[in-house]
Amino acid sequence: MSSHHRKLFRLPWRTSRQIDRDVDEELRFHLDMRVDALIATGLSPGVARAQALKEFGDLDDARRYIEAVDHDIEAAQRRSDIMRDLLQDIGYAFRKLRASPAFTLAAVATLALGIGANTAIFSVVNGVLLRPMPFPRPDHLVRVVFTQQGHPDASTPMDLVDNRTRATNFVGFAAIEGATANLVRDNADAERVQGVRVSANFFDVLGPRPLVGRFFLKGEDQNGAQNVAVIAEALWKRDFGGSPSVVGKTVRINSAPFMIVGVVADAQRYPAAAELWIPKRFTAEELNDGSRGARWLGLLARVKDDVPVPVASAEVTRISEAMEKQFPEVFRERRARLASLQEFLTGDVRKPLFIMLGAVAFVLLIACANVANLMLVRATTRESELAIRTALGAGRGRLVRQLVTESVILSLIGGAIGVAVAKVGMMEMLTRAPQNLPLIATASIDGTTLTVTALIALITGVVFGVLPATQVGRGDLATALRAGARGTRSRPGAHRAKRIIVVTEVALAVTLLTGAGLLLHSFRRLLAVDPGFRPEGTLSLKLALPGRTYDSTATRNFIRAMEERARSLPGVTNVGIANFIPLDGASYGFTFTIRGRPPIRSSDEPSTEVRQVSPDYFAAIGMPVLRGRGVSTADQPGTTKVLVVNQAFAKRFFQTENPVGQAIALGWGEDTTGDLREIVGVVGDVRGSALSDAPEPTVYAPIMQAPYSNLSVIVRTTRDPASLAAPLRAIVRDLDHEIPIYSVQTMATRVASSVGRERFYAMLLATFAAVALVLSAVGLYGVIAYAVSQRTHELGVRVALGATSDRISRMVIGDGLALTAVGVVIGALGSWLAGKLVGSLLFEVKAFDPVTVISVIAVLGGVAALASWLPARRAARIDPLIAMRGD
């Protein structure tokens, strides 16, 4: 047999010992032959043997050499055998997959969906949580976070000084303070820019390199230094055409001239939303022990490379303890620790994102189960084909490998299409993701995610390929071959496997549905919350008066003019102006004392949120005045200082007493005794910070008695509120073109985007659950339909014996529902876990929510009934004559 014969009939592989034995046998044969020939010439056996060995030469050397060569040959043979088998398997798999397009399509679509969803979510998780931030040694980049009596607390300028002078394990500390700025260039409209004020060493601590120019120099954050600014790449491109000559240009920021010294790359912006960095300068009063109560700063720090972060964290904690000893009154139970910058940014999205990742993994599992099911069904119908191949000498291992090859090819194709699905899914997700999801913009499909996808696809393929493959070749060869002529009947083992798979699918679907149901239910509750104002029919916009040109009088004049002109717009019924409006994330709190109550320690003084509002504000936003009066046009600088409080304030501080007529001293005046104001009315509560948060005690002061430079304008109209945007802009531009307008939104939009995250999570999970539901319904349908087709004969007999078609379809549907019921029971355990996991994301819904559970069971039962009803209808129509003849 020559070598190309080996291509048809592969010789069995030889072990190392067999090779050595073969070499031995070959050499012995040679010597024996030679000895016999020499004996035939008349030599004695002994002499003949000696002669033969002499003629042979170095026998041991030859044996060693030959053995080594033969091992090489064998290894090469194995490699080529494996390669050839693989190519053969792949070619064969492609032919088989082409031969059954319906199966292939179903499997590939299922897998593409499962793998695509996983890739998309993983890309988000990778971008937001896993990929390190684009700075040197990001693990040593930290925020110093404070808590006081368990509540999160900000830092004071003195915290920066304390840590800089006492801590030894740090490269540096930098202060950071939000500073939205009015940016004015020559010959251009004013622009509202997200910016921050930072210490001069901020960029040294953070570690990016300037894209153009330089960052801040030491001392540029000292009073008296020149005003300098760093801008973001995006702003540079938008406003300066990306020209390097931007360095040295002067712009006006909040009316003061600043020189641009450098540009930071968009990928390295911190905070990510910032477009402008200017040095933070502290006043002498701020750097005074008396100012330790005023906390608004953030502290960024870098731990030394050779110091473990926990060690550094312990150090700041010790410093905070020492400071408490020194200032026990203001710093009672105030503690510092370090949080990695990434953790600090993504802390509250971590859990939801991992839940999404888990959910999407469930979807993939269900997809795998479905494909495994399809493969099982196909394996049964292919039994005769496989039997023939076995009869022709294919080993069981080879058949298993063939089936696994098929499934891996399927899943790789599914994975490739899945990447396209993921791309589309990512785009959908990114457009729907709430703006405040940190780092979401950096999520993308990159090398890491593609590698993970490829791995997922491969593992998926092996997992769902091996299961059906274990069913192969178990049956009796002869039976399978004989049955082959008319299609085989499934063995109980294979059928049981299919049923187990379906039950698993249902259980997984129940788990996902419960999780999604809980989030949806909670989201509905959230939307049903009464915000305390009437958002419909209102438009809001924000503007910031440049402090340098607007003193109190100028601000009052602006407010008056703004009110008057906006009110004259057609369709406008009310114009309200306030410093902060609900749901815009602002918190503006002050301590106060109530007149006539016994004095208390300053650290025990209660605090309240404070808002400054115009007379028409309550009407414009739709807040009811419950007692007394609201703010009136008569409340002017010279008149009695007044306040309107909300219900929460009245309830908390006056219980059943009538607050109207009482007075409180707000701790915001320059005067240490506070700003004494009389309460003239009570208004309804609004959800100020979030729909899910209970209303906080709040007081409303007339804005004319306490002007503020950041203003929000709310306009109520009988027309489409969005149509007011352009005329309102025109009014502001006409009053002063250096005032930028931003955040023009209807209040309805603000309400909707305030629950953006919740909507996003609920929507994602609901999508996954819907996919899971459809997939498991398909799986159930497949199994029941297959069972019916296998039982055609039996059902025919039953019909012949008098079973009505009703009875037959009840039987089939009952079978499907029984499988579903088992799945639901098992899934109940998963649901319990799902409830525990999403529990902390829920609003006014308990982790075990009967409504959700019943809805899930109802939905699943309905879908299962439908999935079984289709095959049941076919079963009911079986003609006994045809069914039994077919046997």
Added chain:
Amino acid sequence: MATEPLDLLQGTLDVLVLRTLAWGSMHGYAVSRWIHQRTDGVLEIEDAPLYKALHRLERAGYVAAEWGLSENNRRARYYSLTLAGRRQLKAEETVWRQYAAAVFKVLEPT
């Protein structure tokens, strides 16, 4: 991988073996006897290098080996030329004839 430096003898031996197998499939002993008879014992070729050459040629893909029954009914390893072996033989033969012709030209009196 077992290798040894190619010298003139080894190259020569490979050609001889390939040429011998061109007659047909035979076992190692037969190859040895055939070469011995054809060279009238002029080339003192030991059997050890011969077997090394056979296996080396198998590894190179020039010959294929297979177990068969010998004339006295014993299991023997039979070697035959592959297609690649035939091509190799032709190439080596050409080189050898040119080489021999050149040497003769020098040796023959003009």
